[in-house]
Amino acid sequence: LSNAPPQIFHGREYELQGLVNTLLAEPARVALLGPGGMGKTALAVVGIHNQKVADRYPTRHFIPCDSVHTKDSLVATIASHLGLETSQATAKHVVHYLATSSPCLLILDNFETPWEPVDGRTKIEEFLLLVTGVTHIGLLITMRGAERPGKVQWTHPFLPPLRPLTPIAAHQTFIEVADDIHDHLEAEQLLKITDNIPLAVQLIATIAASEGCQATLERWKLESTAMLSAGYDKQSNLETSIMLSLSSPRMLSLPHVADLLSLMSLLSDGISDTDLAQSKLSVPEILKCKTTLIRTSLAYVDNAGHLKVLAPIREYI
Template sequence: MLPPAPKIFHGRDFELQEVIALLTQDSPRVAILGPGGIGKTSLAQIALHHKDVVTKYPERYFVPCHSTLTTSDLISTISSHIGFESAKGLQHILHYFACSKPSLLVLDNFETLWEPASTRLEVEEFLSQLTGVPQLAVLITMRGAEHPQKTRWTRPFLQPLTPLSNAAAWQVFVDITEDQHELSKVQQLLDITGNLPLAISLMANVVAYEGCDQTLSRWNKENTHLLSDGYDQRSNLDISIMLSYSSPRMTCGAKELLSLLSMLPDGLSDADLVQSKLPLENILSCKSTLVQVSLAYIDNTKHLKCLVPIRQYIQRLHPPS
């Protein structure tokens, strides 16, 4: 069973067109990248149900990877989704797709497998073999800004997803609540979310039953904890950010730099970083790590910044020492 297309989806028309253009090429291998909560899964699900994709791929599969820790786990999960009665080996899966009609396989939250350095080479080799089947299209969603190696990804690469526009953020908020709130207070709440889709959705659901005033009051007391009642990264903002923060690539230096960035809404330029007297070794390497795991980004003025919800979370739980 495929997951349904999201009912609330705004502000990604350009990105959706890019994904569809790539998926309708021959043997596409596509990665949707970006920070946690930015809407990668929603974009993949919308694309999965697009009429051009449905026409091109008679067989489509959506495989969640957030609970798969090894390639053996993934092989078992894929086996289940394609209808094998028991777990089969990789060669059985490759043979199945090689003998099937054109198929699209979506691997969602692929970073769960790829992030640990101890398994990365094995995971990349698995993906390389999977993408070696000509009639199998592969779309992965993954936190961060890097593509797994050993796969020839279809060009042009998709840029990592960024927060929604103000207009799209407003529309998502109104679709969840209703258009009967004081405009200035709604804007205050949207400013808090930084237009991060997950944060908007969680905030709007609180407003739907508590109203803007009470929600703002609770935010001032609870911060990101207000948006963290759920049990996984798709319904809990703290868990979503924590998953990126706990990446094996996050060194002590990267964590210290992130703590500093959380206090600087305008961010830091490379010149600021190089000329600073911060007691951090390889500070530019720390910067690169934060961008790779999508806890920070480079804005159009070449400043290193954090999204608002990430700054708030780090200030609350990991302030500068």
């Protein structure tokens, strides 16, 4: 297991304990869900380095699925990480290898990439079903969105989709990255921009570390979410992460869902189910569109029952 846990990691104690407890269950079939940039991968890595989890599964295979788009490529990718000959690897070979090996934990990161396309989803889920049929193999997947793949009997209790950090945890993260903060009011203004999304907090704190909080606020007024980038992939670029969610098959399958998202991005306080249903918004199948936004984690329902869109997504839209 080559993935080292992040050194800056605040505010996920409750979620981490839930993840560890579920991974120690028999059998462990765990889906870690949430919007892009919410820290699913970081939480997964910290969880699998927990000593109790390491004792339960001395062998853990962390397998990125960003570039996996079909069942065959998923099988080949897993086979490669298991040390099998990929050119001859089949689902049957992989499952047989797992069934005859010692207990191990498979971590399939960014599993939404192979699972999202509707035309190949059944094959992906059937392969997962075969893998989870091996009782001494643990499975942890991370996926953007709020849906778990079907067919698999996921371990109860389900882990709820990750939400933004608490204000205290976001502030701790910001301070550790940005270091010397002269004006805490300016720092709080920057954190308000991020809506406490971990990726956004990290990126804006990195800018503040070199440019200062005041200059960073001025840049935000000019560049908005375009400034939240330390690279081109979804783990270092907020716009790339948002674009991936917007272009997902679930979003593209319903033409008017983007219209609802655009309208929701104008409502910082969100809207209740009653108001949404009774509204005269010109969005066909509006409740179906709402469900799609929730399933893709582009929107969420807050504690007051209001459908809301996170601040960085509103700014991007």
